[in-house]
Amino acid sequence: MxxxxxxxxxxxxxxKASGVHCGLKKSKKDLALIYSEVKCNAAGVYTxxxxxxxxxxxxxxxxxxxxxxxxxINSGNANTCNGEIGIQDAKxxxxxxxFDLHLKPEDILVASTGIIGVPLNLKLIINSCSxxxxxxxxxxxxxxxxxxxxxxxxxxxxxxxxxxxxEEVKIGSICKGSGMIEPNMGTMLSFISTDxxxxxxxxxxxxxxxxxxxxxxISVDGDTSTNDMVLILANxxxxxxxxxxxxxxxxxxxxxxxxxxxxxxxxxASDGEGATKLIECTVCSAPSVTDAITLSKSVINSSLVxxxxxxxxxxxxxxxxxxxxxxxxxxxxxxxVSFKSTNSEIEVYKEGMGLKFNETxxxxxxxxxxxxxxxxxxxxxxxxxxxxxxxxxxxVKINGDYRS
Amino acid sequence: MxxxxxxxxxxxxxxKASGVHCGLKKSKKDLALIYSEVKCNAAGVYTxxxxxxxxxxxxxxxxxxxxxxxxxINSGNANTCNGEIGIQDAKxxxxxxxFDLHLKPEDILVASTGIIGVPLNLKLIINSCSxxxxxxxxxxxxxxxxxxxxxxxxxxxxxxxxxxxxEEVKIGSICKGSGMIEPNMGTMLSFISTDxxxxxxxxxxxxxxxxxxxxxxISVDGDTSTNDMVLILANxxxxxxxxxxxxxxxxxxxxxxxxxxxxxxxxxASDGEGATKLIECTVCSAPSVTDAITLSKSVINSSLVxxxxxxxxxxxxxxxxxxxxxxxxxxxxxxxVSFKSTNSEIEVYKEGMGLKFNETxxxxxxxxxxxxxxxxxxxxxxxxxxxxxxxxxxxVKINGDYRS
Numbered sequence: 109m110x111x112x113x114x115x116x117x118x119x120x121x122x123x124k125a126s127g128v129h130c131g132l133k134k135s136k137k138d139l140a141l142i143y144s145e146v147k148c149n150a151a152g153v154y155t156x157x158x159x160x161x162x163x164x165x166x167x168x169x170x171x172x173x174x175x176x177x178x179x180x181i182n183s184g185n186a187n188t189c190n191g192e193i194g195i196q197d198a199k200x201x202x203x204x205x206x207f208d209l210h211l212k213p214e215d216i217l218v219a220s221t222g223i224i225g226v227p228l229n230l231k232l233i234i235n236s237c238s239x240x241x242x243x244x245x246x247x248x249x250x251x252x253x254x255x256x257x258x259x260x261x262x263x264x265x266x267x268x269x270x271x272x273x274x275e276e277v278k279i280g281s282i283c284k285g286s287g288m289i290e291p292n293m294g295t296m297l298s299f300i301s302t303d304x305x306x307x308x309x310x311x312x313x314x315x316x317x318x319x320x321x322x323x324x325x326i327s328v329d330g331d332t333s334t335n336d337m338v339l340i341l342a343n344x345x346x347x348x349x350x351x352x353x354x355x356x357x358x359x360x361x362x363x364x365x366x367x368x369x370x371x372x373x374x375x376x377a378s379d380g381e382g383a384t385k386l387i388e389c390t391v392c393s394a395p396s397v398t399d400a401i402t403l404s405k406s407v408i409n410s411s412l413v414x415x416x417x418x419x420x421x422x423x424x425x426x427x428x429x430x431x432x433x434x435x436x437x438x439x440x441x442x443x444x445v446s447f448k449s450t451n452s453e454i455e456v457y458k459e460g461m462g463l464k465f466n467e468t469x470x471x472x473x474x475x476x477x478x479x480x481x482x483x484x485x486x487x488x489x490x491x492x493x494x495x496x497x498x499x500x501x502x503x504v505k506i507n508g509d510y511r512s
Numbered sequence: 513m514x515x516x517x518x519x520x521x522x523x524x525x526x527x528k529a530s531g532v533h534c535g536l537k538k539s540k541k542d543l544a545l546i547y548s549e550v551k552c553n554a555a556g557v558y559t560x561x562x563x564x565x566x567x568x569x570x571x572x573x574x575x576x577x578x579x580x581x582x583x584x585i586n587s588g589n590a591n592t593c594n595g596e597i598g599i600q601d602a603k604x605x606x607x608x609x610x611f612d613l614h615l616k617p618e619d620i621l622v623a624s625t626g627i628i629g630v631p632l633n634l635k636l637i638i639n640s641c642s643x644x645x646x647x648x649x650x651x652x653x654x655x656x657x658x659x660x661x662x663x664x665x666x667x668x669x670x671x672x673x674x675x676x677x678x679e680e681v682k683i684g685s686i687c688k689g690s691g692m693i694e695p696n697m698g699t700m701l702s703f704i705s706t707d708x709x710x711x712x713x714x715x716x717x718x719x720x721x722x723x724x725x726x727x728x729x730i731s732v733d734g735d736t737s738t739n740d741m742v743l744i745l746a747n748x749x750x751x752x753x754x755x756x757x758x759x760x761x762x763x764x765x766x767x768x769x770x771x772x773x774x775x776x777x778x779x780x781a782s783d784g785e786g787a788t789k790l791i792e793c794t795v796c797s798a799p800s801v802t803d804a805i806t807l808s809k810s811v812i813n814s815s816l817v818x819x820x821x822x823x824x825x826x827x828x829x830x831x832x833x834x835x836x837x838x839x840x841x842x843x844x845x846x847x848x849v850s851f852k853s854t855n856s857e858i859e860v861y862k863e864g865m866g867l868k869f870n871e872t873x874x875x876x877x878x879x880x881x882x883x884x885x886x887x888x889x890x891x892x893x894x895x896x897x898x899x900x901x902x903x904x905x906x907x908v909k910i911n912g913d914y915r916s
Binding site: 145149156157158159160186188189190191223224225226256330331332333334409410411413414415416417418419421424425426428429430431432433436438440441457460461462473498499501503504505507508509 | 560561562563564590591592594595596618627628629630732733735736737738813814815816818819820821822823826828829830832833834835836837840841842843861864865866902903904905907908910911912913
């Protein structure tokens with residue numbers, strides 16, 4: 109598998125995209141379209157939040173037959189908690205887009221992100237549908253911008269790999285997410301395109317499995333959004349024979365998809381609102397993967413750990429505390445804790461007690477952009493890594509200080 | 513029941529206290545003693561964090577017989593994650609205090625609060641034990657100060673009520689807690705004195721029940737400390753006949769104890785690190801009390817709700833989101849959300865949709881020191897109120913910015 113430089117959602121065969129400013133935001137692009145020249149097998153995973161954005165109901169409905177051909181996305185308004193009108197508006201987005209694309213509305217999936225509880229200004233979207241369709245091209249840049257909210261940068265990626273039968277397959281993605289992030293599924297949105305030929309069932313399963321290991325292992329602020337969605341369109345243009353069983357090629361695909369989603373998930377975590385550092389917390393030698401995830405998430409969700417990382421403080425006490433209230437049982441006298449960066453690693457806690465360590469070396473590690481916390485449970489064979497970010501003044505400013 | 517003005521831990525008959533500076537902190541008081549002139553029935557509740565401070569092991573040991581006569585507390589060092597040496601040090605605190613007090617070490621309970629993972633400087637404590645014992649008086653002020661860490665103020669309280677048999681009973685308390693607070697039990701420390709005559713079992717039960725409804729319903733930052741403890745000493749000096757069954761007088765006592773603990777718990781929440789506002793979130797008409805607590809805690813723990821309150825923003829969308837990821841099932845179209853202060857109330861969400869509301873009136877409510885969020889689930893008869901505080905720049909500064 110290789111990562112394609114400057115790859116994006118339009119890298120796989122037969123995918124186009126566009127993005128325009130329709131007026132939901134002041135001046136930035138706020139309406140995007142992803143389109144495949146041929147019909148696709150498709151799948152989606154959605155937030156587990158009981159409160160769900162209207163688009164989720166409509167997209168689930170349209171995905172009942174396991175196929176789709178386009179995705180329309182607006183930012184600036186989540187179209188959530190708008191009652192029955194919100195659902196009608198989400199349906200209307202697909203309806204009006206369908207004219208210009210010569211598709212059935214049910215072939216179009218819908219997503220929204222932004223503020224909750226403000227009715228969607230549907231007229232603005234309707235008025236821009238033609239412009240959106242006409243703007244479709246192999247340049248993904250506008251679409252990648254149009255889906256953002258508080259993100260500071262676009263998040264585009266593509267990978268390629270070769271099937272055992274020789275065909276090259278590409279997978280591409282644009283995503284967004286910065287605050288209100290603890291995907292379970294997890295407003296993080298990720299759209300994935302691929303030219304592989306794969307059955308609906310296996311596409312669905314591969315999506316779920318890869319999401320579990322990637323987007324579901326990030327937390328920016330512990331607030332699982334109402335609108336989280338990951339959608340994948342597979343348009344078969346690689347020309348391979350349809351993958352219908354979990355053979356070698358299925359696993360090649362799953363592996364590449366997971367790696368792509370991991371890249372995107374880490375970008376979301378490191379672009380967390382106000383974040384200055386990406387935190388990767390690996391819990392290893394745990395009794396089970398679910399235990400490892402719970403322990404790891406407890407650490408990256410802890411306000412005290414997040415602020416300590418902001419302050420470049422090798423504060424293992426707060427890490428121990430977070431592990432200790434995770435509701436997973438363990439013996440504090442068996443575990444060890446280390447901090448790690450690309451070039452350096454220090455152990456700070458072992459078998460029940462803090463260790464003396466070189467403060468300068470610790471500081472060098474903790475001022476980096478990416479900090480790894482490694483926790484060895486010494487009680488099994490399972491491990492998991494979760495991703496988060498530090499808690500800074502800017503998080504408070506972005507979310508609480510409306511004078512600024 | 514009435515609240516006693518300027519009441520404290522020394523208000524009930526036969527209780528004394530003292531507080532000194534032994535050197536654990538730079539200059540502030542850091543060593544406290546609570547003492548009863550006669551032996552007491554005693555009970556304790558402790559953190560559920562798997563990582564526990566050494567004092568917890570020793571205190572539990574000393575409380576096996578259900579009696580005690582004094583409590584020694586240090587601040588500035590949690591004596592946690594210090595291995596076997598930490599446990600020995602905690603035992604030594606009781607041992608050395610026992611000389612000057614003419615008690616057995618097992619009659620003395622031990623508590624510590626402060627930084628984790630730094631060995632306790634036991635010498636400093638030993639050298640101050642005599643001064644501490646000699647300083648015992650009916651003035652609680654020094655003790656109340658000596659137990660504090662990042663608190664901005666002392667937290668003292670006392671109540672009195674009359675038994676059906678005519679005797680007056682007093683209950684007093686000093687407590688502390690500001691950061692690393694989501695008691696389950698929950699470093700919050702609370703020490704309670706009372707002159708009531710009650711059996712060990714009922715004392716234990718009353719403590720647990722009252723803690724459930726009070727300290728266990730606060731969260732400052734969702735980080736349940738390693739050292740949380742609530743201890744009660746009952747020295748019988750009211751002169752009533754021992755309460756041995758759950759009769760009218762037991763419930764009078766439980767009621768007064770709960771009210772006292774509620775006052776203290778709210779003080780801890782409103783003195784949360786960096787807090788400018790106390791948030792009281794009441795979930796009512798829920799199917800069960802546990803559901804109501806889980807829903808309420810999800811709201812007060814949400815970083816996005818906390819920052820919105822800091823910004824005086826009537827952002828019900830974030831409240832809906834927090835309810836939605838609480839893992840409690842409910843129908844968003846049945847619930848309503850209101851904001852309330854002493855003089856004013858506005859409903860902002862009802863039956864699936866946001867309501868238009870007077871922004872000025874909302875602002876007037878949200879700039880107050882205490883803000884109530886009322887959530888009506890419209891699906892049962894149970895309710896619960898949990899307490900938290902806003903998330904501000906100062907929280908980040910206190911916990912992450914070591915340059916300051």
